[in-house]
Amino acid sequence: MMFAVEEINRDGVILPGVTLGYRIHDTCDGYPWALQASLSLSTGDVGTCRLSSSELHVASIKPGAQSVAVLIGPASSTSSRMVSSILSPLSVPIISYLATCPCLSDRSKYPNFFRTIPSDVYQFGAFARLAVHFQWTWIGAVVVNNDYGLLALQVFQEEIKGKGVCLEFIQSIRKDYSDADTRRAAITIQAATARVILIIAGFRYAKLIFMELDKRNVTGRQFLASESWSTNYNVQDGAITRVARGVIGVAIRSANIPGFDRYLQSLNPICRPEDDFLRGFWEKEFGCSLSSPKSTRLCEHLSNMSASFPDKPSAARAPLPLCSGDESLEGLRHIFTDTSQLRRSYNVYVAVYAAAHALRGLLACQDASTAKNSSATCSPSKHINPAELLQQLTKVRVGKLHGDVLQFQGADIPAKYDLVNWQITSKGSLKLAVIGLVDGLDLYLNETDIQWSTGSSQVPTSVCSESCPPGTRVATKKGRPVCCFDCIPCAEGEISNTNEFWSNAGHSACVPRQIDFLSFNETLGATLTAVAVSGTVVTTAVFVVFLFYKHTPVVRANNAELSFLLLVSLKLCFLCSLVFIGRPSVWSCRFQQAAFGISFVLCLSCLLVKTVVVLVAFRSGHSSSKHLMKWFGPCQQRGSVCLFTCIQVTICAVWLSLSPPLPGHEVGHQGSKLTLKCDMASVVGFSLVLGYIGLLACTCLLLAFLARKLPDNFNEAKLITFSMLIFCAVWVAFVPAYISSPGKYTVAVEIFAILASSYGLLLCIFAPKCFIIILRPQKNTKKNLLTR
Known part of the structure; x- marks a missing residue:
């Protein structure tokens, strides 16, 4: 400071x-x-x-x-x-x-x-992630009985909850480090089956417990050190090397302070007579007394300090020779002058x-x-x-205080720790090696650099029960943690293995599970494909007919531009159903729902705008309607369709960027089949896509219903009303069918709903028009259309 x-x-x-x-x-x-x-x-x-x-x-x-x-x-x-x-x-x-x-x-x-x-939340969260990473499911904990220890233990227990990690014991120790506590903790560690021990205490207790374990010849335990003792040189005593080797600890991140080493080496009690600590340190290291200093020439290069200290009486000391004034901390190898960490x-x-x-x-x-x-x-x-x-x-x-950016986030700074490892040097002493980094909630490890307590390069094992061998299954023990279990023989005709296998018909051997998904080759997939292609062909044919007869009254009277756009969107609806068929992949899972949602919104947007145009057109006699028609011309109609569609595009983009559907699998009611499917990671995203489609459909149905009785020989609102009734009926029935359908039939139900609603829109809206255009051309006149 x-x-x-x-x-x-x-x-x-x-x-x-x-x-x-x-x-x-x-x-x-x-x-x-x-x-x-x-x-x-x-x-x-x-x-x-x-x-x-x-x-x-x-x-x-x-x-x-x-x-x-x-x-x-x-x-x-x-x-x-x-x-x-x-x-x-x-x-x-x-x-x-x-x-x-x-x-x-x-x-x-x-x-x-x-x-x-940083807060202890990050330190002890790092220990939990270390346990999960190295699959240490059985751990012991020695905790000092104060706020530091108890709160740290609470954080650790919350972090390991639900992750398959259990605590075999929690040994509490008092703050005064009594011999009884030391012996009790050492005996507990010695008797425990856990080989990974977390010690949350000060360095004094850590050293005492290591010394007690060394007396009892207890080795081979992998200790995890809290930052309060993980880097303390007083613990790293040669007498406890056998016990303490391999310690892995979380440490305050080390940093370099330029010029601090020279500052320490230049300190001299002659120039700082009020510094009791420096005085005692000097007399101890150089074995001389400063009671009557002979020289002050070393003070000349030091700047005056604006410090003020209270005087403390010096303790009685044994007679020592007077210091000469030539003593210096330069070249002195001592923890006080070590600024490496x-x-x-x-x-x-x-x-x-x-x-x-x-x-x-x-x-x-x-x-x-x-x-x-x-x-x-x-x-x-x-x-x-x-x-x-x-x-x-x-x-x-x-900004950039010797490599770091300092900024408080509330009371805290961004959490960063070093992961350190106590390693034995060639001389048999312990040294501190940095083996990784904790950055917030992320853990970075150089596993090849770790020296384990066992002396082996293999990660130590610490489990309550070993994994069950083939032919047996897990059976929980009553009153014991979930990490402890028995392995009992499988029942007659059953064997243990992974999800990719199933027993054969005679239950005598394992055979690979049959991979199942809705493919183009099977009957159901081929049928749905044929129906979708047929719908695309029919829509294309209607498009050609309308294009050929685009100047006739039937086509022109029903907003030809929106009709063409509606036919294009219906064609996309038929085609998007094909994306649902085939083996699921990352891109097919993402594209299928987006294509479905955007195609149907484009279709419904066209119908909604057409309905509004019908309502306005049939009230053209009113002055207010003429004014409204002026502000709802072709440009506004195109803009409305674009706006409605862009909303769905935004919903799909956010959904697919945050939590998109991904390929997955499930073992259905038929255990011999492994069904591949697209897992809906976010039900909210899918619900928003369907909900927006439903909102447009209901709005369109309501407006068309209001315009259904407007007088005319050919009122398009009636056709839109019928098509919307069919559309809504299909998608209302879709929800329970989709939820209750097993395996690949879930996909088939969605494809069926897409095709059924698309055919309903195509036939209800365009079949009557094509009938007049092709089979009753005499009715395709302006006079006939305007007859009331």
């Missing part, structure tokens, strides 16, 4: 003319001290728990003399919930780098809370930059042009309101 603040101050671009300051308090890993420290930082008072600790949990950042604080921390979820609730009325922003409880994402309860670490540290670094950029958004009002455009979201630097700073944090976006 200190490095980030100094880096921002030196940069001068993010906050020009503003110097950030900070205070760091130690919460001593206690809730009361966390609250006291937070209130102290928010109000400006100084307080400390007066206990030694190497962790700095809570910090505040303040712009110059302006007393507006941003808290970086606390580290624990419980402390964060408490502090956020207390400081929420004051609108003090809190950015935690380690609080992972999913509950903290609730903006209604914690509106001032942010974090730079910055995880929690990077979260703190990101939190500081988020606060700085939020402050920058407010201070932008100093620029008159900026203030003019964003006066509602920023304030002058001398009057910064904590609520405004909190609001600015919700909108902050830092």
Whole structure:
């Protein structure tokens, strides 16, 4: 945090003319001290728990003399919930780098809370997906009895529900890590049949349990590590290598902070006399005392800091030689100076930059042009309101902060984790290797890079019951999880196998199931094909007749252009039924429903417009009808048909892009047959297509019914009424028949409905006209048509 603040101050671009300051308090890993420290930082008072600790949990950042604080921390979820609730009325922003409880994402309860670490929902969801991926159906869990452990276990159990994964045991441990808890957990793991163990606890307990297992010579268990201990060097002790090898853990994603390694190496307690941690570390590593430093020449290259720390009394130490002042951290190999994998540290670094950029958004009002455009979201630097700073944090976006884009989504940032593996080196020690990535709900693994606990390249097996061998079947055990079952012999005349096989007539052997679908070669398919082709030929013949007699009164009196378009749409209706016949494929399943829906809507649109034209034409004597006819000419008629059809095209496009029908199969009532079909993934999409067709049909029927008694020798509304009655009757009967038909007959029912309704429209509307045109040409006169 200190490095980030100094880096921002030196940069001068993010906050020009503003110097950030900070205070760091130690919460001593206690809730009361966390609250006291937070209130102290928010109000400006100084307080400390007066206990030694190497962790700095809570910090505040303040712009110059302006007393507006941003808290970086606390580290624990419980402390964060408490502090956020207390400081929420004051609108003090809190950015935690380690609080992972999913509950903290609730903006209604914690509106001032942010974090730079993902919620546990993603971490323990990743463990569930790992179990499913590697087919570990039998798992044990050791859980610390606090908010972190219990909430994490709840998330894990919800994720594995319904996925065939079961927990053999849940061993709860107390937060104080007692020896009794350690022994009890080790005994449980040793006695369990599960070979994959999930440990949700701190690093201290993980190490204690490994040491206890090592004493009992328990090896070959595949441990899954939560982020609280998966990367902790204190656990990776050579004494527990046999037990801990192969650990797979979810870890905070590592990142690089340019210049941080040089910053650490340049630290010197001579230049930072108020830094108790650095002082103790220095004396321990170099074995010398800093009570009377002899040299301050190393301070010259370091910039002055605007930091203020409370003084702490030094503990009594054994006499040590005085430090010479020539000691340096450069070249020192220590975990403190190792910046190869910055995880929690990077979260703190990101939190500081988020606060700085939020402050920058407010201070932008100093620029008159900026203030003019964003006066509602920023304030002058001398009057910064904590609520405004909190609001600015919700909108902050830092592009490419050392490779990452920082933007809060509510309280959270996008969830990303490393998947790590504890591997044995050639020297026999444990090293940390990154083997994959968790990106939100997605899991990416390099399985070839994993070193398993068994020492083998084979994925460990952890199941309650082995898969049943041929000749037996699964029988559930009463009172046991679904993962545990017995394998009992198959009944007489039956054998176990996959769905692709069925027993022969004598029940003596397996034979392949017969693949069944509506094909062109079988009688039913050939008959439907012949009927569809016949309908296409008849429609084409009617089209030719109308084209040849297009100047006659019968053709002209009934809107010749719409009649030709109606014949084209009927031809498409007949042809689309052929797509339903044959072996289902990805494209046939998608095309058949779309072709059916669009063809019939085009047909019904033509009929609807023709009906409206009839209604208007027979009332042409009224002045209002003449005015209406003026605004419903040929261009408007074509536009209406196009509009109605485009609506169906849109419905089909959305349906097929989101959840299209796909090829599938089912074992019907005849077990020897495997019926291939198009699975309707979205019933809603199919219902919308049919519903829109039904809406147009009902509207057309109603209008035609109203115009059926208009006086004329040849009233087309009567023909449309009869055709719509047949159309509606066919499709009303279609619904129950479609639902109740088995196997390939479901497809046959839909084809029959398409053909029946198409023939009904063709015969009812065009047969009387063709009869007059061909057999009664003497009636094909204008005088005869206008006779009342």
